[in-house]
Amino acid sequence: MFDWLIVGAGFAGSVLAERIASQRHESVLLVDRRSHVGGNAYDCYNEAGILIHRYGPHIFHTNSQSIVDYLSQFTQWRTYEHRVLAAVDGKLLPIPINLDTINRLYGLELNSAQLEEFFASRRETVEDVRTAEDVVV
Ligand SMILES: Cc1cc2nc3c(=O)[nH]c(=O)nc-3n(C[C@H](O)[C@H](O)[C@H](O)COP(=O)(O)OP(=O)(O)OC[C@H]3O[C@@H](n4cnc5c(N)ncnc54)[C@H](O)[C@@H]3O)c2cc1C
Known part of the structure; x- marks a missing residue:
């Protein structure tokens, strides 16, 4: 029992x-x-x-x-470094999307503040966010 x-x-x-x-x-x-x-x-x-x-x-x-x-208490650990690159138009770019991704994808030299402006200028309104792509758009 x-x-x-x-x-x-x-x-x-x-x-x-x-x-x-x-x-x-x-x-x-x-x-x-x-x-x-x-x-x-x-x-x-x-x-x-x-x-x-x-x-x-x-x-x-x-x-x-x-x-x-x-x-x-129950396991040992194995150090692991996780780096993800996405292949876009023949370029290997860091994922998740960061400043480096945008600069290398578009051939720019933005800083962090300029990146916010860049995103704002391209941001689209998605009424019904359902997918990861919707979030990025
Ligand atoms: C491909 C993949 C990659 C993932 N990668 C990560 C990761 O990198 N890091 C991370 O933190 N999480 C990751 N996850 C999520 C992680 O696997 C889950 O969050 C976690 O396993 C959930 O644990 P759980 O106990 O809720 O469910 P589960 O692990 O699904 O366990 C449920 C158990 O219940 C059993 N069960 C269900 N119904 C019955 C029944 N009626 N009778 C008897 N047994 C039953 C099932 O056989 C199963 O063994 C990943 C998941 C997947 C599928």
């Missing part, structure tokens, strides 16, 4: 189960229809011995030290 039944062993279910067990000292049955814990963030070694994310790549990022401290 268990005090709690939690369905789904992803981040949400796993953290909840851990908190109940460690803080309330109550028993939890954590079940999942998949054969593993971790939900969509699950990783495993493939047949070549390479660690992969089965459901798509996951990167951990937070500005909360308490979250880092909490998770560090």
Whole structure:
């Protein structure tokens, strides 16, 4: 018999189960229809011995030290530098869009204040913002 039944062993279910067990000292049955814990963030070694994310790549990022401290009880960390470039008209440009992106895309030499003016001069009103493209426009 268990005090709690939690369905789904992803981040949400796993953290909840851990908190109940460690803080309330109550028993939890954590079940999942998949054969593993971790939900969509699950990783495993493939047949070549390479660690992969089965459901798509996951990167951990937070500005909360308490979250880092909490998770560090259960995992070690591997430093990772994440740089994304978009290929636009044969140029490799930094993403998310920043001052460097605009200057290199349009061949300009704007500073931060001028960039705001540049955006204002081209900004379009989108009544119903539904996509990432709408946000950029
Ligand atoms: C491709 C991809 C990339 C991502 N990249 C990042 C990233 O870089 N950084 C980041 O922070 N987040 C990322 N995310 C988001 C992250 O995966 C989710 O925020 C997180 O996994 C959500 O956790 P969860 O516990 O809410 O749900 P899930 O991880 O979806 O876990 C839910 C679990 O419940 C189980 N379940 C559902 N219904 C039932 C049922 N009826 N019976 C039994 N079990 C059930 C499922 O099998 C699953 O294991 C990414 C997601 C995807 C898909």
